[in-house]
Amino acid sequence: MRLGEGVEWALHCCSVLGSLPPGVTLPGARLAEFHDVPASYLAKHLQALSNAGVVEPVTGRNGGYRLARPAGEITVLDVVLAVNGDEPAFRCSEIRQRGPSAIAPERYVQPCGIARAMWDAESAWRASLRDVTIGDLVADLGESVDPAQIDKAIDWMGAVLR
Amino acid sequence: MRLGEGVEWALHCCSVLGSLPPGVTLPGARLAEFHDVPASYLAKHLQALSNAGVVEPVTGRNGGYRLARPAGEITVLDVVLAVNGDEPAFRCSEIRQRGPSAIAPERYVQPCGIARAMWDAESAWRASLRDVTIGDLVADLGESVDPAQIDKAIDWMGAVLR
DNA sequence: GTCCCTATACTCGGATAGCAAGTGTCCGAGTATAGGCGG
DNA sequence: CCGCCTATACTCGGACACTTGCTATCCGAGTATAGGGAC
Numbered sequence: 001m002r003l004g005e006g007v008e009w010a011l012h013c014c015s016v017l018g019s020l021p022p023g024v025t026l027p028g029a030r031l032a033e034f035h036d037v038p039a040s041y042l043a044k045h046l047q048a049l050s051n052a053g054v055v056e057p058v059t060g061r062n063g064g065y066r067l068a069r070p071a072g073e074i075t076v077l078d079v080v081l082a083v084n085g086d087e088p089a090f091r092c093s094e095i096r097q098r099g100p101s102a103i104a105p106e107r108y109v110q111p112c113g114i115a116r117a118m119w120d121a122e123s124a125w126r127a128s129l130r131d132v133t134i135g136d137l138v139a140d141l142g143e144s145v146d147p148a149q150i151d152k153a154i155d156w157m158g159a160v161l162r
Numbered sequence: 163m164r165l166g167e168g169v170e171w172a173l174h175c176c177s178v179l180g181s182l183p184p185g186v187t188l189p190g191a192r193l194a195e196f197h198d199v200p201a202s203y204l205a206k207h208l209q210a211l212s213n214a215g216v217v218e219p220v221t222g223r224n225g226g227y228r229l230a231r232p233a234g235e236i237t238v239l240d241v242v243l244a245v246n247g248d249e250p251a252f253r254c255s256e257i258r259q260r261g262p263s264a265i266a267p268e269r270y271v272q273p274c275g276i277a278r279a280m281w282d283a284e285s286a287w288r289a290s291l292r293d294v295t296i297g298d299l300v301a302d303l304g305e306s307v308d309p310a311q312i313d314k315a316i317d318w319m320g321a322v323l324r
Numbered sequence: 325g326t327c328c329c330t331a332t333a334c335t336c337g338g339a340t341a342g343c344a345a346g347t348g349t350c351c352g353a354g355t356a357t358a359g360g361c362g363g
Numbered sequence: 364c365c366g367c368c369t370a371t372a373c374t375c376g377g378a379c380a381c382t383t384g385c386t387a388t389c390c391g392a393g394t395a396t397a398g399g400g401a402c
Contacts, residue, residue: 326402329399331397334394335393337392342387347383348379348380349381350379352376353377354373356372356373357372358369359369360368
């Protein structure tokens with residue numbers, strides 16, 4: 001199982017956006033510069049976040065992105081699904097309906113135990129991600145991040161937002 | 163996030179092997195025939211299960227695979243990790259240490275909140291998969307599968323095991 | 325009839341192509357702003 | 364001095380190459396069995 005690295009970028013970007021004063025926007029190019037990642041590629045993921053209604057684009061000069069909702073109302077799951085797609089990781093191909101022991105298709109009413117076990121696990125995964133909001137991540141930044149880094153970040157923001 | 167379809171095949175194969183009398187082996191070609199999947203490709207995943215110590219190969223004529231441990235001592239997680247690899251889905255690339263706000267590397271002692279949230283979710287996923295054993299899946303087969311299919315499967319097994 | 329030997333057929337194991345999805349990049353459409361011009 | 368207009372520069376959005384990993388396949392190494400032959 002492999003989770004694209006764009007998920008990590010998107011979560012960091014949302015944390016940054018959630019740290020800004022309400023209404024302030026930050027362009028994708030600045031977000032890429034802040035995290036030192038390819039701007040062209042990050043734009044793709046920001047676009048996905050925009051399509052999913054997680055962030056809100058502001059076009060034109062001095063435009064950029066901002067959170068579409070209060071940080072406390074955006075869950076980590078929202079971000080992950082927006083970037084990575086919302087299709088389930090495990091897809092049951094119903095191979096029990098094939099082979100020499102197969103019976104009439106209409107007699108398969110319940111999902112098989114294997115699919116249930118996998119889906120239960122995925123539900124647990126999603127529930128865990130749904131318990132954490134971008135607001136929680138932002139609050140955690142203030143507690144656990146080295147003050148020196150916070151100062152540098154504030155300085156950089158001040159220079160960029162101008 | 164995408165989970166290879168080989169995982170589904172492997173779980174079904176383990177369920178079948180767990181349904182057999184202890185010690186009896188079933189060749190990979192028969193497992194492929196029973197599930198109507200490409201034998202050459204299934205062999206790859208069975209090999210992975212073998213390397214991980216989930217199933218045990220018996221070489222030579224009338225050989226095949228059998229579970230390496232009692233079905234109740236093999237968890238679904240064991241099978242998933244064997245086939246899909248045991249590397250975590252979310253890999254933190256520490257992008258917080260890059261960009262204009264980065265500080266000295268030795269000052270990043272704790273993992274960032276984002277990585278913690280993702281890893282917690284993955285732990286929940288693994289815990290859920292660890293709660294279900296192949297023995298549970300086999301027991302569930304006897305309860306929820308249509309008797310007609312079970313009869314056909316038993317007939318086929320009888321003919322194949324000769 | 326019993327034992328041994330050989331040939332066989334069947335098993336797993338790893339090395340080799342093809343394809344899809346994620347990764348990375350680019351240029352074009354659209355808009356709020358800044359400056360200049362006229363009144 | 365104020366308002367309007369235009370040109371600009373900056374923004375996002377979608378369309379185009381490249382690489383990694385999953386999918387699919389093959390052939391070779393090794394072994395327990397089945398049969399035949401000798402005793």
